[in-house]
Amino acid sequence: xxxxxxxxxxxxxxxxxxxxxxxxxxxxxxxxxxxxxxxxxxxxxxxxxxxxxxxxxxxxxxxxxxxxxxxxxxxxxxxxxxxxxxxxxxxxxxxxxxxxxxxxxxxxxxxxxxxxxxxxxxxxxxxxxxxxxxxxxxxxxxxxxxxxxxxxxxxxxxxxxxxxxxxxxxxxxxxxxxxxxxxxxxxxxxxxxxxxxxxx
Amino acid sequence: xxxxxxxxxxxxxxxxxxxxxxxxxxxxxxxxxxxxxxxxxxxxxxxxxxxxxxxxxxxxxxxxxxxxxxxxxxxxxxxxxxxxxxxxxxxxxxxxxxxxxxx
Numbered sequence: 001x002x003x004x005x006x007x008x009x010x011x012x013x014x015x016x017x018x019x020x021x022x023x024x025x026x027x028x029x030x031x032x033x034x035x036x037x038x039x040x041x042x043x044x045x046x047x048x049x050x051x052x053x054x055x056x057x058x059x060x061x062x063x064x065x066x067x068x069x070x071x072x073x074x075x076x077x078x079x080x081x082x083x084x085x086x087x088x089x090x091x092x093x094x095x096x097x098x099x100x101x102x103x104x105x106x107x108x109x110x111x112x113x114x115x116x117x118x119x120x121x122x123x124x125x126x127x128x129x130x131x132x133x134x135x136x137x138x139x140x141x142x143x144x145x146x147x148x149x150x151x152x153x154x155x156x157x158x159x160x161x162x163x164x165x166x167x168x169x170x171x172x173x174x175x176x177x178x179x180x181x182x183x184x185x186x187x188x189x190x191x192x193x194x195x196x197x198x199x200x
Numbered sequence: 201x202x203x204x205x206x207x208x209x210x211x212x213x214x215x216x217x218x219x220x221x222x223x224x225x226x227x228x229x230x231x232x233x234x235x236x237x238x239x240x241x242x243x244x245x246x247x248x249x250x251x252x253x254x255x256x257x258x259x260x261x262x263x264x265x266x267x268x269x270x271x272x273x274x275x276x277x278x279x280x281x282x283x284x285x286x287x288x289x290x291x292x293x294x295x296x297x298x299x300x301x302x303x
Contacts, residue, residue, distance in 0.1 A: 020216050025226055032235065048263070050260065062271060067278070070228050071228055073285070111204055111207060115202055131264070135265075139265075149276050152276050156282075
């Protein structure tokens, strides 16, 4: 079990390094598949089969495909790019290393002697019962959150369509007609006034 | 298995994500790094769930919830990136200094 976990973890780390350092964007997205799959393997080694399957289903099946579609839609080049990482990447690396040292030291100091007993408690029936009994209220709130994200994505990706343009055109035409009508009325009134003055 | 092994793996993955968010220039690669960080958090949740032998499956349920939130986040994030690309012609986080559409 620990052998499987360590193997999957090493694969995840190597793939993660390639995700954040690869000079080709599409390769980085494909290495993300490997990293997320390896993390799913880690979940499996921790006896959380349901989470591992959801990880593969949602991350590899949906999120990475979404990322690849976004790469295509933003015309991401497939050749290696020199400026994919910024000039301040040494600073970023030092921040990450310091954070890793701090977090790692804290984790080692706090949980250095603890052990995990291999208890298979991650089957779909266990997690399903927990979700629909204990955690049913957060689950329902999460559905509202997903709906909000759906509506937000639709609103963001909506172009100003032809109907909206037609509406604005109609409004502009109305305004123009109003102005024209005002001018016509003014000239008529002026003419009438002139005539009245002439008569007087 | 020692609890420290999954926790250290989570630390390494999280810091890789931090590096990616700080150093990457394309907005989509930044979002990919955020996914790495969320995976590290999930690994922590599942590891602590296995450590405590939780009858309520708290950690695994929270991990599934985090995966759902990650899906919502990447959907909205990519919509914003596409909007940025449509307005400015690039998805470069360094050059994107305003949210208005470039004329």
